[in-house]
Amino acid sequence: MKTTLPGSRALAARLMSVGLLAFGAPGLASCAVDPSDAVDHAELPAPGDVDVVRPLKLSERARVPEKEPGFIAAALGEDEIVITHDGSLPPFAAGDVLGGTAGGGYLARVVRVRALDATRVALETTPAHLTEFITEGHFHVHYDAREYARALDEHLARARELGDEDGEQIASQAEALKVSSGASLKLLDLSSASLPASCGITAHGSAVLDVTAELSPVLDLEVHVGPRGKLNPVPELKQLRFVASGKLDVSAKLHGAGTVTGSCAVDLLELAGGVPSLPLPTLTFWVGPVPVVVTTNVVPKAKADLALSFTAAEVAAEAQTTAELAAGVDYRDETWRTIWEPSCSASGTALVGAPGAITASGKVSAGAELRARLYGILGPNVGVQAYARVTAETAPPYCSYDARVDGGVRAYAEAEAGVSVGPLDLTFKSLELVDLELLHFDGPRTSGPLRDAPECGAGL
Numbered sequence: 001m002k003t004t005l006p007g008s009r010a011l012a013a014r015l016m017s018v019g020l021l022a023f024g025a026p027g028l029a030s031c032a033v034d035p036s037d038a039v040d041h042a043e044l045p046a047p048g049d050v051d052v053v054r055p056l057k058l059s060e061r062a063r064v065p066e067k068e069p070g071f072i073a074a075a076l077g078e079d080e081i082v083i084t085h086d087g088s089l090p091p092f093a094a095g096d097v098l099g100g101t102a103g104g105g106y107l108a109r110v111v112r113v114r115a116l117d118a119t120r121v122a123l124e125t126t127p128a129h130l131t132e133f134i135t136e137g138h139f140h141v142h143y144d145a146r147e148y149a150r151a152l153d154e155h156l157a158r159a160r161e162l163g164d165e166d167g168e169q170i171a172s173q174a175e176a177l178k179v180s181s182g183a184s185l186k187l188l189d190l191s192s193a194s195l196p197a198s199c200g201i202t203a204h205g206s207a208v209l210d211v212t213a214e215l216s217p218v219l220d221l222e223v224h225v226g227p228r229g230k231l232n233p234v235p236e237l238k239q240l241r242f243v244a245s246g247k248l249d250v251s252a253k254l255h256g257a258g259t260v261t262g263s264c265a266v267d268l269l270e271l272a273g274g275v276p277s278l279p280l281p282t283l284t285f286w287v288g289p290v291p292v293v294v295t296t297n298v299v300p301k302a303k304a305d306l307a308l309s310f311t312a313a314e315v316a317a318e319a320q321t322t323a324e325l326a327a328g329v330d331y332r333d334e335t336w337r338t339i340w341e342p343s344c345s346a347s348g349t350a351l352v353g354a355p356g357a358i359t360a361s362g363k364v365s366a367g368a369e370l371r372a373r374l375y376g377i378l379g380p381n382v383g384v385q386a387y388a389r390v391t392a393e394t395a396p397p398y399c400s401y402d403a404r405v406d407g408g409v410r411a412y413a414e415a416e417a418g419v420s421v422g423p424l425d426l427t428f429k430s431l432e433l434v435d436l437e438l439l440h441f442d443g444p445r446t447s448g449p450l451r452d453a454p455e456c457g458a459g460l
Contacts, residue, residue, distance in 0.1 A: 045151035047281040048143035056137030056290040076103035105293025107375035135235040187213040187300040200262015207256035213366035243328035251320035252364035268302035302366040319348030319388035321407030336431040346407030346443030350392040363389035380415030399456030405443030411436040
């Protein structure tokens with residue numbers, strides 16, 4: 001039977017960091033602040049939720065240090081975890097498999113133990129496989145950026161009505177969380193960017209480009225671990241399903257004047273001065289004694305393909321593509337399959353302001369690669385991109401122009417997961433990079449007059 005964990009006690013807002021929200025399951029009061037310090041009406045909303053289909057069970061060597069008596073803190077380094085304790089924490093040994101929420105979540109196997117002093121121990125580690133930590137369980141994590149932003153808006157409105165000394169601080173934290181929620185993730189915002197000389201730009205002409213790309217992501221991650229068979233208790237990964245869905249908007253405006261002849265491909269992120277990856281909120285849940293931590297980085301991708309040819313003319317064109325999509329991977333029954341459910345629409349227009357032989361074509365592609373990781377190690381990469389294209393041209397006797405707008409959306413996926421294949425063996429089942437089908441959508445066609453001349457007829 002499928003159950004849903006309630007959003008249990010959150011830390012009081014004034015004690016909660018912007019970067020991490022941890023939620024405890026019922027009965028885990030040690031993860032919550034003292035009730036006298038918590039203000040129920042000031043609790044920040046959770047950035048997602050978890051559905052537990054089957055409770056999680058840990059392996060014999062699995063440990064969650066932050067749930068053990070005597071634990072104080074964990075600091076993550078490269079291939080090392082330094083544990084601070086009060087002296088009563090049970091000792092660690094090589095072969096222990098540790099899971100925790102520090103540093104965005106970790107899942108590691110201890111290789112060597114080195115005491116630093118009476119209250120600190122350094123653990124040399126290597127990444128562990130999920131099935132070394134969890135032997136059985138089934139859960140589904142869901143995150144909707146727009147729903148989270150709406151919940152923060154509602155919380156913000158309530159916080160401003162509190163009228164106590166914490167109201168402003170709570171409101172400030174809620175605003176910061178809303179910015180990081182990714183409700184409308186700005187992948188690219190390029191304004192009046194001059195095209196380089198490689199596009200045919202000289203002293204006799206110019207061309208500038210405006211591009212915006214926004215993504216409103218929804219993430220779903222499902223994980224199922226269980227014994228390989230009735231007579232073989234070795235745990236294996238039975239299902240790993242990740243779907244990135246939501247809305248992707250790409251719009252572009254091109255303006256050229258003078259004399260320009262050339263074609264080029266432009267890295268729009270480089271033209272914008274570089275755009276870093278954008279982290280979504282860390283999703284941290286407690287399922288019984290087991291922490292579940294999902295991190296997602298959004299890596300923008302954007303380029304333009306342009307072909308321009310006009311003399312002593314002015315060309316303005318714009319195009320926009322809006323895509324609703326779902327893309328992802330599903331590992332089940334020892335087989336990978338891809339998930340791809342797109343739809344899109346395209347719109348735009350063009351205006352040409354002088355007679356003559358003119359062609360202008362601009363295609364802008366933008367999107368992002370979403371890298372979701374469970375405990376920072378297990379998860380796929382899913383890329384989604386939409387393109388918007390506009391083409392304008394004239395033909396003799398150069399009395400009018402015709403313009404076409406179209407758009408489309410594509411995606412790709414790749415993944416790798418540790419899968420038990422025998423009593424003591426673990427191998428990796430890989431999904432090599434798969435390009436998902438391109439969906440094309442024709443937009444409007446437009447035309448207009450270039451000039452009023454006798455040879456063009458009275459109607460122009």
